[in-house]
Amino acid sequence: MSACGASPIEYIKSMPHTKTDDIAVQLFIDMLRLRHGYDFRHYARASLRRRVMGLCRQLQVERAADLIPLVLHDDSLLPRVLAGLSVPVTEMFRDPEVFLYLRREILPLLKSFPRINIWQVGCATGEEAYSLAILLQEEDVYHRARIFSTDINDSALAQAEEGIFPAERIKEYSRNYFKAGGTRSLSDYYHAQYDLVKMDESLKANILFTHHNVVSDGVFGEMQLILCRNVLIYFDRELQARVQKLFCDSLVRGGILCLGMKESLAPRIDNEFRALDARLKIFRRLPKGVA
Numbered sequence: 001m002s003a004c005g006a007s008p009i010e011y012i013k014s015m016p017h018t019k020t021d022d023i024a025v026q027l028f029i030d031m032l033r034l035r036h037g038y039d040f041r042h043y044a045r046a047s048l049r050r051r052v053m054g055l056c057r058q059l060q061v062e063r064a065a066d067l068i069p070l071v072l073h074d075d076s077l078l079p080r081v082l083a084g085l086s087v088p089v090t091e092m093f094r095d096p097e098v099f100l101y102l103r104r105e106i107l108p109l110l111k112s113f114p115r116i117n118i119w120q121v122g123c124a125t126g127e128e129a130y131s132l133a134i135l136l137q138e139e140d141v142y143h144r145a146r147i148f149s150t151d152i153n154d155s156a157l158a159q160a161e162e163g164i165f166p167a168e169r170i171k172e173y174s175r176n177y178f179k180a181g182g183t184r185s186l187s188d189y190y191h192a193q194y195d196l197v198k199m200d201e202s203l204k205a206n207i208l209f210t211h212h213n214v215v216s217d218g219v220f221g222e223m224q225l226i227l228c229r230n231v232l233i234y235f236d237r238e239l240q241a242r243v244q245k246l247f248c249d250s251l252v253r254g255g256i257l258c259l260g261m262k263e264s265l266a267p268r269i270d271n272e273f274r275a276l277d278a279r280l281k282i283f284r285r286l287p288k289g290v291a
Ligand SMILES: C[S@@+](CC[C@H](N)C(=O)[O-])C[C@H]1O[C@@H](n2cnc3c(N)ncnc32)[C@H](O)[C@@H]1O
Pocket: 086, 087, 088, 089, 090, 091, 094, 121, 122, 123, 124, 125, 128, 150, 151, 152, 153, 156, 212, 213, 214, 215, 228, 229, 230, 231, 234, 260
């Protein structure tokens, strides 16, 4: 009970909406960390706030303060909360020039490694993982590669595992595929079923879709290539630097880091890397003694 006799949540609800929503979002974020171990404190605040409000609509509660008791007492809501707070927007061969560069410049470099371990961070519904698998198959290195595709959104991961995508997006994906240096037909890699397409099972052979939180979980050791595209834009600078340190520790010397085209290396970490293409945000971890 507060001094005026109301419970803290009733007290917050009695304040003007914009101010109380900010406080409630903060309390909700604190509750998620203390109760469920998910730490959103260093996510960019404005977009996080919008997503919390979206979650209110999904869970049919009026205000952010109402989410707190609901999610505090019901573990089964956590996957819906994580899905609601994440933005699993993606596409096949997104930014095709990045894939063209990977095909022409990076895969030839990686061919010198006996195994090619790839960590694809923030895989959402899997389109980027399947694009990578196609690239690796066409460059004849897929049999030596392992793609670890990770995300915190379990429903997106389940869709990624199924590899079923809306047929209406295939035209756009085919255009991206050709711009990425593809020479076959994208239809060689899926089976159409009415308004859906199912990616060929062979593409999934060396992909592991799994839950991993870059904010709190540990390194993926001995990676030759890490792609983390369009994930760091949702983090503040401090968290971006922390997560990039995790990538640095996960990469072998000479390994490659590929960020989203709107993202950049944190000042604290950029002496560990050399830009191979500064515009495409593709970096190489420097050999020992050079950093
Ligand atoms: C906009 S999508 C990017 C998808 C893909 N990489 C691309 O560029 O098309 C961002 C993804 O990052 C995931 N994500 C957000 N926070 C994360 C975290 N802490 N650990 C792992 N994944 C996270 C979200 O769930 C979402 O699926």
